[in-house]
Amino acid sequence: MELGLQVDESRSPYTVLSVKGEVDVYSAPRLREKLVELVSEGHRQIVADLEGVDFLDSTGLGVLVGGLKRLRSHDGDLTLVCTQPRILKVFEITGLTSVFKISTSVDEATRGS
Amino acid sequence: MELGLQVDESRSPYTVLSVKGEVDVYSAPRLREKLVELVSEGHRQIVADLEGVDFLDSTGLGVLVGGLKRLRSHDGDLTLVCTQPRILKVFEITGLTSVFKISTSVDEATRGS
Amino acid sequence: MDRSLELTVPSRPEYIGVVRLVVSSLATARRAIADERIDDLKLAVSEACTNAIEANNAAGAGAPVVVTCWEAPERIEVRVSDSGGGFDPEVLPAHPPVTDPERLNFERGLGIPLIRSLVDDVRFESSSNGTSVCMTLFGAPEGSDETSEIVRVVISEQD
Amino acid sequence: MDRSLELTVPSRPEYIGVVRLVVSSLATARRAIADERIDDLKLAVSEACTNAIEANNAAGAGAPVVVTCWEAPERIEVRVSDSGGGFDPEVLPAHPPVTDPERLNFERGLGIPLIRSLVDDVRFESSSNGTSVCMTLFGAPEGSDETSEIVRVVISEQD
Ligand SMILES: Nc1ncnc2c1ncn2[C@@H]1O[C@H](COP(=O)(O)OP(=O)(O)O)[C@@H](O)[C@H]1O
Ligand SMILES: Nc1ncnc2c1ncn2[C@@H]1O[C@H](COP(=O)(O)OP(=O)(O)O)[C@@H](O)[C@H]1O
Numbered sequence: 001m002e003l004g005l006q007v008d009e010s011r012s013p014y015t016v017l018s019v020k021g022e023v024d025v026y027s028a029p030r031l032r033e034k035l036v037e038l039v040s041e042g043h044r045q046i047v048a049d050l051e052g053v054d055f056l057d058s059t060g061l062g063v064l065v066g067g068l069k070r071l072r073s074h075d076g077d078l079t080l081v082c083t084q085p086r087i088l089k090v091f092e093i094t095g096l097t098s099v100f101k102i103s104t105s106v107d108e109a110t111r112g113s
Numbered sequence: 114m115e116l117g118l119q120v121d122e123s124r125s126p127y128t129v130l131s132v133k134g135e136v137d138v139y140s141a142p143r144l145r146e147k148l149v150e151l152v153s154e155g156h157r158q159i160v161a162d163l164e165g166v167d168f169l170d171s172t173g174l175g176v177l178v179g180g181l182k183r184l185r186s187h188d189g190d191l192t193l194v195c196t197q198p199r200i201l202k203v204f205e206i207t208g209l210t211s212v213f214k215i216s217t218s219v220d221e222a223t224r225g226s
Numbered sequence: 227m228d229r230s231l232e233l234t235v236p237s238r239p240e241y242i243g244v245v246r247l248v249v250s251s252l253a254t255a256r257r258a259i260a261d262e263r264i265d266d267l268k269l270a271v272s273e274a275c276t277n278a279i280e281a282n283n284a285a286g287a288g289a290p291v292v293v294t295c296w297e298a299p300e301r302i303e304v305r306v307s308d309s310g311g312g313f314d315p316e317v318l319p320a321h322p323p324v325t326d327p328e329r330l331n332f333e334r335g336l337g338i339p340l341i342r343s344l345v346d347d348v349r350f351e352s353s354s355n356g357t358s359v360c361m362t363l364f365g366a367p368e369g370s371d372e373t374s375e376i377v378r379v380v381i382s383e384q385d
Numbered sequence: 386m387d388r389s390l391e392l393t394v395p396s397r398p399e400y401i402g403v404v405r406l407v408v409s410s411l412a413t414a415r416r417a418i419a420d421e422r423i424d425d426l427k428l429a430v431s432e433a434c435t436n437a438i439e440a441n442n443a444a445g446a447g448a449p450v451v452v453t454c455w456e457a458p459e460r461i462e463v464r465v466s467d468s469g470g471g472f473d474p475e476v477l478p479a480h481p482p483v484t485d486p487e488r489l490n491f492e493r494g495l496g497i498p499l500i501r502s503l504v505d506d507v508r509f510e511s512s513s514n515g516t517s518v519c520m521t522l523f524g525a526p527e528g529s530d531e532t533s534e535i536v537r538v539v540i541s542e543q544d
Contacts, residue, residue: 022402022405025435026398055405057499058432058499059435062495065489086424137243138276139239139240170276171337175333175334178330178333199265202265203269203340206344207340212324231393231395231400232392232393233391235390240414243414244407244414248407
């Protein structure tokens with residue numbers, strides 16, 4: 001039930017935010033706050049690792065879109081790590097696969113491009 | 114949701130019945146049938162391994178009491194393997210810890226006595 | 227109490243698992259009581275549902291079982307209601323002592339004793355129109371006994 | 386349909402997890418639909434509950450959300466009802482295309498589109514007294530498409 005949020009700063013310039021649990025209208029505000037906090041602390045290349053996410057709803061999608069917008073406006077970017085079909089499906093249905101960079105692993109996402 | 118029932122006959126003269134899942138009024142009939150079947154097939158020293166049981170209610174207790182009675186009437190016995198506090202608690206509250214032999218492992222239960 | 231949840235299920239054994247899930251996930255999510263007490267609550271509610279389903283089916287009218295949960299910071303209350311023929315919880319037959327070989331002839335009758343010892347308070351309201359079993363688990367004052375785990379949970383949440 | 390379950394929860398976000406759990410455990414336990422479809426159902430029901438809670442809270446009367454599930458061998462239907470002010474599901478604003486940078490200004494409005502594409506049938510009944518969203522997932526005839534997984538589950542159960 002609890003949303004797990006863990007920050008790994010060891011992959012500079014990338015900051016990895018691992019999200020665990022269910023992201024819905026109840027827990028999404030905590031994800032939003034964390035993203036806002038990271039951006040205001042100066043993090044610009046954020047990788048959101050969604051491999052531990054069991055559930056993601058439209059509120060969660062909205063928070064990720066908001067995070068991407070915020071980062072882009074600071075010349076940063078938000079990359080997602082996601083290989084779970086049931087989570088990818090939510091991005092596909094909503095067309096957001098064309099909005100986000102989606103990687104298959106944190107290694108890939110932090111390899112630079 | 115499914116009750117898992119697995120029979121191991123490799124520890125003669127003991128027959129180990131591993132029970133997995135939730136034992137309640139819905140699933141207990143299958144446990145009862147399995148015990149009846151084992152006794153009618155000639156098994157006499159049955160070890161019911163409850164380590165995989167997540168939930169056990171009074172119906173489950175009743176089935177175990179019925180199994181013990183059936184085995185005793187055939188000069189057999191029913192030993193339970195259980196170390197989980199929450200399952201042991203149910204035997205304790207109902208006084209059934211004094212009715213059953215309760216072992217801490219299948220090895221202990223099948224070592225002979 | 228300020229929040230209640232109500233679940234109505236058909237009087238069939240296969241739905242009791244759903245009731246357990248609802249009650250335990252509610253108690254866990256709301257951190258109303260300690261984990262160990264959640265197992266107590268699950269078992270007590272499950273026993274009450276088993277009896278309610280049996281009572282409804284004996285009455286034959288196909289009535290559902292209604293489970294209502296109220297929660298407050300140091301307390302969770304669950305009521306299980308049926309529309310069966312009712313009973314008198316004070317005059318249930320006793321079992322032979324466990325030392326008596328006769329004990330093995332009794333496979334039933336453990337539900338109500340279990341409920342009584344698992345919850346902090348139980349009230350039976352029974353008439354010929356049906357039965358409600360109201361079970362309450364409290365969070366005890368700090369440090370007094372095992373139920374005081376609720377206090378520790380609350381405190382650790384505030385860290 | 387022959388069996389129904391009803392769940393009434395307070396209009397608060399923290400209860401949606403319990404609703405998801407009930408719906409998915411019901412669908413799993415009854416083997417009504419394939420696992421993959423259970424994720425679809427969970428998400429659709431969750432979206433409907435999010436909207437229902439918002440509508441109830443906007444109306445201010447503190448009404449609960451009522452979730453009703455009916456299941457039959459090749460079908461599960463879930464209705465999510467609120468007592469909010471209602472809306473017209475046919476006139477929702479469209480998003481800019483995903484290729485438009487403007488798309489990033491829209492964090493909302495994905496719930497109803499998700500519901501529409503996740504379930505096999507959805508019906509909105511909305512008035513100024515409230516809204517009911519009725520969502521159905523079918524088990525399709527054998528071999529016709531992905532929903533036919535239900536048939537395989539049923540068959541494998543009969544082995
Ligand atoms: N909700 C109920 N409605 C009617 N009778 C009940 C109800 N709950 C319990 N009883 C009666 O009390 C008896 C004892 O219940 P219990 O201790 O749970 O054991 P068991 O259900 O195994 O018999 C039941 O057999 C039944 O006759
Ligand atoms: N149950 C409801 N009652 C009233 N209005 C609703 C309801 N469901 C949806 N709506 C309206 O439709 C809009 C679109 O809903 P949706 O697609 O789920 O996106 P979001 O909830 O993120 O705005 C909502 O903003 C709301 O105005």
